[in-house]
Amino acid sequence: MASYTKQDVIDTLTDPAALRVTMYVKGLWIGAPSFSVLRLKIIDGSVKVEEGSKTNAYYLGKENKIVTQMVSSSLEHARALLLHECTHAVMDVYRFKVPAITNEVLCYITQYSYLNNKIPGFNVIVDKSLDPTSQNALWDSFYKSVWDYARNLQGYVDITDWQFLSLRNHLRVLNIYQHLSEATMYDHDGV
Numbered sequence: 001m002a003s004y005t006k007q008d009v010i011d012t013l014t015d016p017a018a019l020r021v022t023m024y025v026k027g028l029w030i031g032a033p034s035f036s037v038l039r040l041k042i043i044d045g046s047v048k049v050e051e052g053s054k055t056n057a058y059y060l061g062k063e064n065k066i067v068t069q070m071v072s073s074s075l076e077h078a079r080a081l082l083l084h085e086c087t088h089a090v091m092d093v094y095r096f097k098v099p100a101i102t103n104e105v106l107c108y109i110t111q112y113s114y115l116n117n118k119i120p121g122f123n124v125i126v127d128k129s130l131d132p133t134s135q136n137a138l139w140d141s142f143y144k145s146v147w148d149y150a151r152n153l154q155g156y157v158d159i160t161d162w163q164f165l166s167l168r169n170h171l172r173v174l175n176i177y178q179h180l181s182e183a184t185m186y187d188h189d190g191v
Ligand SMILES: [Zn+2]
Pocket: 084, 085, 088, 104, 107
């Protein structure tokens, strides 16, 4: 199975729907200017891109490396996920020190801002037949909340307001993030 390439990451960072993401948070501008800086760092190799072999992508802060996911049927969702990982990389480039939970929520907001920009009428459907305490239902409702936050975003993110805190609390009950404590930090030590 093929995976997304360095060129796919670069194409994501020049996608007009990505360049329209505008998110000011504690002095950092996540959007066109920082995506452009990251793109140059990827081109010159100071941020590496590795073609991974999983359905998920991730960012390795210590190694300054984006690991891409396997090629999927939806280019929009694939690019949204790549942009999520690029947002981790941007925070690394700017040595943006916030707890990992906050960092993660910001990446999801970027991901869903992109989807809102990219797909006209984009919506998240919640399967109401699921047990509301099941992980599938908790993921569905998290996506719905992030989508809602992203579409009402006015360019400025206050990480202390209740909507943002609610996303953080929600993230912490999701299976892959339960290991994060309030004080867990990423290795976002610069590139
Ligand atoms: Zn992430």
